Amino acid sequence: MRTASLRKLTVGAVAAGLVLTGCGTTAEGGSASDSGKEGPITGLRFMVPNSAGSGYDTTAREVQRVLEDENLAKGIEVFNLEGAGGTVGLQRLVNEKGNADMLMQMGLGVVGAQFSNQSEATLDQTTPVAKLIEEAEAIVVPADSPYKTLDDLVTAWKADPGNIPVGGASNPGGPDHLTPMLLAQEVGVKPTDVNYVAYDGGGELTAGILGGDVAFAATGIGEVAESAAGGKVRILAVTSERPVEGVDAPTLTDEGVDLVFANWRGIVAPPGIKDADTQKWIDAVTTMHDSDAWTKTLADQGWTDAFLTGDEFSSFLDDESSRVQSVMSDLGLA
DSSP: OOHHHEEEEEETTTTOOOOOOOOOOTTTTTGGGTTTSSOOOOOEEEEESSSSSSSHHHHHHHHHHHHHTSBBBBOEEEOOOOOOGGGGHHHHHHHHOOOOEEEEEEEHHHHHHHHHTTTTTTTSEEEEEEEEEEEEEEEEEEETOOOSSSHHHHHHHHHHHHSHHHHHHHHEESHHHHHHHHHHHTTTGGGGGGGGGSSSSHHHHHHHTTSSSSSSEEEHHHHHHHHHTTSSSEEEEEEEESTTTTTOOOBTTTTOOOOOEEEEEEEEOOOOHHHHHHHHHHHHHHHHTTTTHHHHHHHHHHHHEEEEEEEHHHHHHHHHHHHHHHHHHHTTTO
């Protein structure tokens, strides 16, 4: 994947996620083993393959809340299983073959991690349920940074990339990692010269930014919007095609950098579940998506609706995996 495709990585361009274990359910209620009964879904365990407070975690808990508030499910257990950029969770999901009572929150980061970690478990072994949202990345600096504009930062970065560390809450291949790598390629910095510092979640990354441990960071808008509004950090640019509502920052393209990039998140289930169970999950998530409560969640979180289900989401995952593998190879990362 070269210039044109490198420049237009959509919310799914790099990473993907996972999950489902247990017995499938439907918007009409019941579990896979109890699908004949009316009522909310029961028995769902919803895996988050990274830390509490992360973007995946926030998304999963919003899905839980809306499913339960809309009486589509009750007693959902959200749990975290961290490790290896999400591939520990991915392996767990793949091991849950036939279990339609588990789902996994995932996204672009998992897509990249399956390649960077040479994971035995891969996304093509899972059962795709739905792509949910997209979110722009932000290029952010501490409020007292000498870099007042993106051009200031790029000038310094090009002069001495090794001494301009960039932080992100992603392992290699994740969105926070790919963003500065692709940005470097566009502005004339060798990706292999980038001094990337990986943090375990948005909270640790924010502490690193505020503590001056990194010169700048690339991370999801949702991770830094509150800090930016409070004057603790400054967002120099966003990676979306258009400015982000409520964020006082130009796009990269506004600043003359030909790069559009977005993170995305979705849900997958274990392999080997029945077609009927897959459809029941799709029906439940579709009903959630169509609710006023989910529309409000999108607005409150600043997420862009990017809903795909079933075969369409499966095709998207195949394309994303191929694209991310190609990008990582081009950048010398896989």
